[in-house]
Amino acid sequence: MKTRALVFFAAATIPLAAPASATTKKECVASYEQTQSLRKEGKLAQAREAALVCSDNTCPRVVRGDCAEWLAEIEKSLPTVVLVARDDKGDETADVRVFEGDKLVRDRLDGKAMPMDPGEHVLRFERDGAEPVTRKVIVHEGDKLVRIEASFKKEPKAPEPSPEDEKGSGVPIAPIVIGGVGLLGLGAAGVIGLLALSAKSDLEASCAPRCTDAAVDPVRTKLLAADITAGASLALLGAAAVVYFVSKPKPTDEQKSAMPRLEFAPTIGGGFVGLRGTF
Structure with a gap:
């Protein structure tokens, strides 16, 4: 009888206790x-x-x-997102930690949707033995199951330029300066030569063949100056070409055919200087 009374008393007191939750x-x-x-x-x-x-x-x-x-x-x-990560082979991996700032969002990916406040978020995916991957996303109100994916696959690096490539990049300044002076000299020689030929034509029309030395000498001097100036200018152009090709790496056959080159051809009463190539 005592045992029953105790049991009855315990049963009666259970409903009186408040739920823990x-x-x-x-x-x-x-x-x-x-x-x-x-x-x-x-x-x-x-x-x-x-x-x-x-x-x-x-x-x-x-x-x-x-x-x-x-x-x-x-x-x-409330938007929801699904976090996805891929390893260096491109396969999905769950062994990834995700942070937003200093806050740990996920210590491991499980493929489940995660609620996220609307707005801009910067997530950092971390995996042992790999560089962290940062993803900046904007989540919109009402979006559901938005995939935010990070890849730990290393992108191939561009090859670094070799010393030869760096040396051969661009056009050296020295041949440009020397060649410019040479071209200016050729222009001056042409002008002097034209003036001399004009004076010679005037003498032929006025006093030839009985022109005095005093009248002929200035024409001869101009022609000689034109020849000397043209010769010096051609020498400068040649020097510029030598400096250019010495300072540049060896061109390929295709580059050789398109490379500018200086050409000289004799003509009646003078010569012709030209530059040929692909520009």
């Missing part, structure tokens, strides 16, 4: 207020957690009703 009225009110303020701040993930508390059956009916309505609206607006 029961929410106090104070917690309900605090979560109610937090839900509203967090929604206004755009922190939907935290607002959802607060709405779950104040919509509990242990909360007052008025509070519970509003929170349940808000929870449905938040669930609809």
Whole structure:
């Protein structure tokens, strides 16, 4: 009889104990207020957690009703993302940690959708033995199952230029300067030569063949000056060509055919100097 009485007493006292998960009225009110303020701040993930508390059956009916309505609206607006990572072979891997700033978002990927507040986020994917991968994304309100993928596959590096390539890049300055002076000299020789030929033509029309030395000497001097200037200019152009080809790497056959080259051809009463090649 004593044993039955004890059992009966224990059974009678069990319903009187409050459930361990029961929410106090104070917690309900605090979560109610937090839900509203967090929604206004755009922190939907935290607002959802607060709405779950104040919509509990242990909360007052008025509070519970509003929170349940808000929870449905938040669930609809709250974006969700799926984090994906690939190893250096391009295969998906779960052994990855994801941070947003200093906050650990995931210590391992499980393929499940994760709620994320709308707005701009910078996620850092980390994997042992690999360089971290940073992804900057903008999540929009109402987006669902947005894939955010990071790849740990190393991109092939561009080959570094060799010393020969660096040496051969661009056109050396010295041959440009020497060649420029040579071209200017050829221009001056041409002008002097034309003046001499014009004076010679005047003498032939006025006094030839009985022109005095005083009249002929200036023409001879101009012709000689034109010849000397042209010769010196051609020498400068030749020197420029030598400096250019010495300072440049050996060209290919295709480059040789397109390379500018200086040509000289004799003509009646003088010569012709030209530059041929692909420009």
